[in-house]
Amino acid sequence: MSATLQALGLDSSTADFLQSVPEELVPGRVARVDKGLATVFTTDGPVRASWSGALLTAIAADAQAGPCTGDWVVLRFWPDDRITVESVLPRRTAIVRAEVGGSSRGQVLASNVDVIAIVVGLVPEPNIVRIERFMALAWESGARPVVVLTKSDLVGDADSVAEDVALAAPGADVLVCSATTGPGMDDVRALVAGDATLALLGSSGAGKSSLVNALAGVELLDVQDIREDGKGRHTSVRRELIVLPSGGIVIDTPGLRGIGLQESGEGLAAAFPDITALAERCKFKDCSHVMEPDCAVRAALDDGSLPYRRYESWVKLQREAAYMARRADIRLRNEMKKEWVRASKSYRRDHKPRP
Ligand SMILES: Nc1nc2c(ncn2[C@@H]2O[C@H](COP(=O)(O)OP(=O)(O)OP(=O)(O)O)[C@@H](O)[C@H]2O)c(=O)[nH]1
Ligand SMILES: [Mg+2]
Ligand SMILES: [Zn+2]
Structure with missing residues (x-):
């Protein structure tokens, strides 16, 4: 796949930023990250890149500095054929999930997203509390949230459910569609108009990958086997950026189990x-x-x-x-303590009493 940077979703602030990047570096957008490498879409097609030394240092200090799906990056092509991500450009928006049980630092799920669709299947009956939780995560990202109620072919009264959901998601549009039979898909497609980036978020089995396939018009992604009934099994295992043949960018994500919120509120x-x-x-x-x-x-x-x-x-x-x-407060205190220990150790080293 090769495309212009515009077709990859380039926005004006990132374009401005790229003006100041040295000529030997090549811009691109991260489609996915796996096995310690990033697949980066460039105007000359996809490449696999590892991290530069400077980037590794930045990641050691802050895990969020690592490339994630949706990031704009600049690449260096080395004479020995290695390709490295030199740096990650500032993120316009970021979907950040607080890590459940882990550190208090959040995990960046996707970046530079214009619209977040909270995808909810109409069957089984939508869980309103879960939608509210997803909405809080979505609003925090800086992207525009919408709710996409899918599998409308399986129910008779989709519109009345949509009204209930709208009450739980003030300020967000609620769309109704079916990836299988097609109604409502034009409204979903409109979300990526003008090469916008749409991220799909939702529980496992909600129908996210099916929506991507319906938008692409081809079976790009694996979808859950019907017989498996969605019980505790995740079909998609990684976050993945897809450039639609008809224009627009969509990021598919694996179903989220825990939706930890950030501390800002x-x-x-x-x-x-x-x-x-x-x-x-x-x-x-x-x-x-x-x-x-x-x-x-x-x-x-x-x-x-x-x-x-x-x-x-x-x-x-x-x-x-x-x-x-x-x-987050405790983390900050611990970091300060560590810094203090480091500083006092080096002080003792530099001021050893003479024998
Ligand atoms: N009837 C009907 N079934 C659908 C529709 N969309 C998805 N499905 C079915 O729902 C199941 C789950 O769909 P997926 O697209 O794999 O769901 P997902 O959200 O990507 O799930 P994870 O990758 O596990 O997060 C599959 O069996 C699909 O065939 C729809 O519009 N109508
Ligand atoms: Mg999926
Ligand atoms: Zn009160």
Whole structure:
């Protein structure tokens, strides 16, 4: 596959940045990362590249500095035929998942994404709480979230489900489609108009890879075997960027089990604009919306304008974000301690008492 950088989704800020890159370096976009190598699409087709020394040093300090699917990078072609990623260009947007149980540093799932589609199958019945959680992750990325309800060929009342889902995803369009029979696919295709980059996120078996195949018009990706029923098995195993023959870029991802939220809580506020607005009207600035007087959130629960289910889901995600923030604090303290130990060791080395 060879294409212009525009067809790979080049935006104006990245294009500006590339102006200042030395001529011997070659720009490209990371399609996937596996076995310690990146597959990078360039205007001369795909190449496999390893990491430069400088990049390895950057990764040692911050795992997020490593190339991920969607990144713009510059490559160096060595006389001995090696190809290395010299650097990763600044990310315009990034989908970052807090690592469940791991370090408090997030894992970058995909970058430079314009639109995030939360893909949800209409069968089994959509889990609203899970959609709210995905929305918080999506809003945090800086990309525009939409919900794509797929497998509409399997249900009769897709539109009424779409209305319920829309209530759980304020500010996001909700599309209904079927990858198998085709209705609604034009609306999905419109998301990549103008060589935009669309990332598909969702549970395993939701139908993400099937959507990519339907958009591409060919069976590019493996999809789950129908007999396997989607129980605990992931068909797609890596994140992969695909340039559609008809234009536009789509990033397929493996089904997410844990959707850890980042500590900032910004995505959460954007996913729950209704509750965020109510909370601003509470009497106390640090209102916990549990027992304080003149609490606008409790009042909305009492008069029924705020569904209790939505409130509960918000409280739970809120606690989680607070927990992540504490973990990030601890990480920062530990890093400072390490730095201090290193500094004092070198001080002792340089100031050894003379024998
Ligand atoms: N009836 C119907 N079945 C669909 C549709 N889209 C996907 N499926 C089926 O749903 C199953 C899962 O689809 P996949 O595309 O593999 O799902 P996925 O989200 O990529 O799953 P992971 O790769 O595991 O994350 C497959 O058996 C598909 O054939 C649809 O629009 N209608
Ligand atoms: Mg898949
Ligand atoms: Zn309150």
